[in-house]
Amino acid sequence: MGEEHELDKQHKKKKGMKGKTKKGSVGFDRDYSSKAATGARSNGSFKGRKNVQHDNSLASTSHIRKQVDPETAQYFSEIANIFESTGVDLEERSVICGNALEETRGKEFELATDYIISHTLQALLEGCDVDHLCGFLRSCAKDFPSIAMDRSGSHVAETAIKSLATHLQDQEVHHVIEEALTMICKVIAADPVNMMCDCYGSHVLRSLLCLCKGVELEKFEYYHGVSKSLSKAERLNSKVLKGDHASNFLPGFPNVLKLLVSEMLKCVMKYNKTLQVDQYGSSVLQTVLKLLASDDEELLYAIPILLGCNEKNISEGNFIEATRVRELLNFLKETSFSHLMEVILEAAPDALYDEMFTKIFRNSLFELSSHHCGNFVVQALISHAKNKDQMELLWEELGPNVEQLFKLGRSGVITALIAASERLQIHEEKSCQFLAAAVHSADESPKWIVPRLLFLDSYFTYGDKSNWSWPSVGKMHTMGSLILQIVFRFRSEYIEPYIKSIISMxxxxxxxxxxxxxxxxxxxxxxxxxxxxxxxxxxxxxxxxxxxxxxxxxxxxxxxxxxxxxxxxxxxxxxxxxxxxxxxxxxxxxxxxxxxxxxxxxxxxxxxxxxxxxxxxxxxxxxxxxxxxxxxxxxxxxxxxxxxxxxxxxxxxxxxxxxxxxxxxxxxxxxxxxxxxxxxxxxxxxxxxxxxxxxxxxxxxxxxxxxxxxxxxxxxxxxxxxxxxxxxxxxxxxxxxxxxxxxx
Incomplete structure (x- = not known):
């Protein structure tokens, strides 16, 4: 991690670093990394990362990037010119790529981290055969983490992983790919924390984990809703993670995945507090959990470790220690850990979910629901509620506070609560009663119930609520419309006030x-x-x-x-x-x-x-x-x-x-x-x-x-x-x- 700042300084001195990616280059959007690097971290994860950097036990071999010699630079410049011409067929291109990759031996780090040559190297890795591709990875295995944590090198590493993914269906080359992956993963496993907490390296590591499972990262995120595009509606429609789209996995490398994940979890035990609140470390751990979905045995071991529980207690079946509860509640108010906990609640086996519900969340639901980060965790908790007893506890703590939560702008919690009642067919009448009471008094006509729910923000920010009327200018509230959609699914005898309201509009x-x-x-x-x-x-x-x-x-x-x-x-x-x-x-x-x-x-x-x-x-x-x-x-x-x-x-x-x-x-x-x-x-x-x-x-x-x-x-x-x-x-x-x- 120490040399990363030095490399960043060198990159800043380069001209044209903000230029666009060359046509034909492959890899995830280069703007993604810069945005991630400059993203706000209100949870103090920079401080946590600083602790990781200065921990003597994490000292790694220093890499001083050498300047690429003029002759080698000229050679790869000529290769780039050949690729830009139109007279190269696929077979000839493959031969050129293979020969050019042979020239990279021993210089992979310098070439991959060079802003200009890295583009050419990406094209070589896309066009070569699987033998030359694996040969390149085996040769640079010891430097792979350093390449992955570099701004330009991360794109090279990403391209290599994507190219490997195209050969997963070919059983004849599986052993060749597995050998290269094993070498790389052993190097990463020796010190995974630095790569997990790096804005570039974390993305490469997630791609590598997905490859070991047998799926590309982009497809995995699309199928499993890891990306930010996961809508509130999908959660309210009870989209369940477990076992979802497992048929989309190709033959992977379970032994390599198990090796890498087990070593990562060992480091989590040692640096838990740092990784829990680190933006990039949390993202990697979320991917690990989703890759382990439906494997209850692995999840029952991994999740308590991510929660900071003692390994000895885990082996005895006591997953969550009472001494950890208050600390976990504080962590749930951190941005990165709240995201991690949402995935934990989605992936947790029923027994572990029930224990988390009882030990961590009980008697703290309103406190968390009132927090700008914690309320999303409560929504995830409600969305995965399993039975009547859990719903009883949820309504006992949150039901009397529906109006207060609306005033605080936490309508998502109420929406999730009503959706869970409809899904489990529990307390449907209570849902309608509490909701109606929050937006109109008993002596008022029910005609304003639907309009006030459609304009939640307008109503709860209005001074004299008794004189509130349909706003001439205003935006209808998304959560309010979702709530009404759910309510109209209930039995007609429960929703009479809502029916009278909408037909009175x-x-x-x-x-x-x-x-x-x-x-x-x-x-x-x-x-x-x-x-x-x-x-x-x-x-x-x-x-x-x-x-x-x-x-x-x-x-x-x-x-x-x-x-x-x-x-x-x-x-x-x-x-x-x-x-x-x-x-x-x-x-x-x-x-x-x-x-x-x-x-x-x-x-x-x-x-x-x-x-x-x-x-x-x-x-x-x-x-x-x-x-x-x-x-x-x-x-x-x-x-x-x-x-x-x-x-x-x-x-x-x-x-x-x-x-x-x-x-x-x-x-x-x-x-x-x-x-x-x-x-x-x-x-x-x-x-x-x-x-x-x-x-x-x-x-x-x-x-x-x-x-x-x-x-x-x-x-x-x-x-x-x-x-x-x-x-x-x-x-x-x-x-x-x-x-x-x-x-x-």
């Missing part, structure tokens, strides 16, 4: 909400909720006359889509007629063609009667499907019904997806699902017609048949309102639509 407010990304999802959730048909009709009437405007909006069209899906035949026709006025503009939008196909606008314009019979046939098919596969508690259709009842529904059988596909396939044709299609084909064979006549004849028959059925029903006093089918699952739309679930 002014038409202009509903229109504004429908045009907002989060607000449109709230309206969708209400339309799919257990509210009565009459209540849903009230909301639909307020949006009538504005459906064309909404359909043109990139967020508003989702509400129109959901409204059409759940409507009866008469309202489907009204929606289609209203959208005809904006048909031309709608077809030019990104989502317009999908919506026009969904409504079958061409069919409606060409043959309205056939369009009606087709829509009726679809609804009849849905009824038949729910009669066979739907929940047992469905209600019979009511006369004049508006929307299919979706209340009190349960999940369908495991083969539901296959059944949906079959239904959608059959509905896309002119032959109704479950109809006697065999008879029709037989009659067609007996009396052949032209394609046009056959199609027209079939359509007319279907149309006449539906008219006769309708007349019979009317004569008997029945109803042809297909929207009053039996209760339907909230997600059973049976069409290939871009579904939006719990998205901010």
């Amino acid at each position: 002014e038409p202009s407010h509903l229109l504004e909400a429908a045009k907002n990304r989060g607000g449109s999802h709230v309206i969708e959730s209400f339309l799919s909720s257990g509210a009565s048909e009459k209540q849903k009709l009230k909301l639909a009437k307020k949006l009538k006359g504005h459906l064309g405007e909404l359909a043109l909006h990139p967020s508003g069209y989702f509400a129109v889509d959901k409204l059409f899906t759940l409507s009866d035949l008469s309202l489907k026709e009204a929606i289609t007629q209203e959208l005809m006025a904006v048909r031309s503009e709608l077809s030019k939008t990104k989502h317009g063609p999908y919506l026009l196909r969904k409504l079958d606008m061409d069919g409606f314009v060409a043959r309205p009667d056939h369009w009606r019979s087709k829509q009726a046939s679809k609804e009849s098919t849905y009824k038949e499907f729910h009669a066979m596969f739907g929940s047992g508690g469905t209600k019979s259709a009511k006369k004049g019904g508006f929307l299919a009842d979706t209340s009190k529904h349960k999940s369908h059988p495991s083969n539901l997806k296959e059944v949906r596909k079959e239904i959608h396939k059959s509905l896309s044709s002119s032959v109704p699902f479950l109809s006697m299609s065999g008879r029709k084909r037989k009659s067609e064979k007996a009396k052949p017609k032209s394609n046009k006549d056959t199609q027209m004849g079939g359509d007319d028959k279907n149309s006449n048949r539906e008219k006769k059925r309708s007349d019979k029903k009317k004569h008997k006093g029945g109803s042809d309102n297909v929207g009053t089918a039996k209760k339907r699952h909230r997600d059973d739309n049976f069409h290939e639509a871009p579904q939006k679930k719990l998205k901010p």
Whole structure:
């Protein structure tokens, strides 16, 4: 670590260090490292790293970078010029790369850390065969940590690892790759802390760990949500880490991985306090945990070590010592350790999770929830709650403080708590009661519950809350919209105040909400909720006359889509007629063609009667499907019904997806699902017609048949309102639509 500052000084003297990467060079974004290096560390990890640097037990061989001699520099400059020309085929390029790498022997450190030559070296490592690639790594193994911790050298090391990953599927070269990796990992294992705490070296180390597992770092982060792109919605939708996407791993090197991880954990025992609060060290440890996901035996050993527990106590099955609890609680308020603890909670086996819940978090939940870092740990804890007892403790400590947490800006904790209640089907009524009490008093009308949740920040920062009204200028709150989406999943008897509130909203407010990304999802959730048909009709009437405007909006069209899906035949026709006025503009939008196909606008314009019979046939098919596969508690259709009842529904059988596909396939044709299609084909064979006549004849028959059925029903006093089918699952739309679930 000592020589790193000297190398940085040398780099600063170089000209053009801030220039762009050459075209064709490979490696992660060079701006990434500089950003990481200058990133704010409010948790004091620089101080911790300084302690590591000055610890005598971590003294390493000093590297003084020599200047590359002019002859060698000229040679690699000529190689770079050859690569930039267009007359080199792949076979010739491979030979050139192999020969050039032979010239690097003994000079790998100087060449890899040279800003200009490092680009050429990257191109060589990309274009060479696996033997020359492994030969380069074996030759520079003793210098690999120093190369990896250099600003330019880190890109060379990263390129070498990525190139190795392209050969993982080739079993014949596995032993060659494993030999090179073993040499490198043994050097790193002798002193991993410096590399773990380095802004460049930590990234290379994470890539190396992933390679040993059998996956590239970028793919691993994408599949497992390690990157910052992991959204709040994914966590609230209960995205579980364990065993996720394990099939994406290629044959790796488990022995090498075990060697490196075991040595890293030994160093963690010695330098735990430093690594826990170091930004880069924490990132490496998070990757280790995710690579060990589903391996409970390894996790039961690794996690207590990361928490600073005594190895002797771990072997005796006592994972967390009481003396460590207060120190851990303080560490949870540090940025880097809070990130690490989130991953620990995701990966922890059930027994260890339960012990952490009881020993560390119990009686400290509100304290942590109030902290700007600790609240994210509490969200992770809630999102992975396992049973009723844990939910009891969570509600006991956090339930009475819902309003206070909203005032502190910790709405994410409340969102996670309500989502966990819905997921485990525990305390759903309590969730609704505590939430409603936080945004309106008992003597107030419930009409403002939904608007205040949509504008959480505006409401809780308003002086006289009793006089708060819908803001003319303001941004709808992401967490507030997510909370409402979850609430509308609960049983109808629990959410009556929320139903009354949303149907009491002014038409202009509903229109504004429908045009907002989060607000449109709230309206969708209400339309799919257990509210009565009459209540849903009230909301639909307020949006009538504005459906064309909404359909043109990139967020508003989702509400129109959901409204059409759940409507009866008469309202489907009204929606289609209203959208005809904006048909031309709608077809030019990104989502317009999908919506026009969904409504079958061409069919409606060409043959309205056939369009009606087709829509009726679809609804009849849905009824038949729910009669066979739907929940047992469905209600019979009511006369004049508006929307299919979706209340009190349960999940369908495991083969539901296959059944949906079959239904959608059959509905896309002119032959109704479950109809006697065999008879029709037989009659067609007996009396052949032209394609046009056959199609027209079939359509007319279907149309006449539906008219006769309708007349019979009317004569008997029945109803042809297909929207009053039996209760339907909230997600059973049976069409290939871009579904939006719990998205901010």
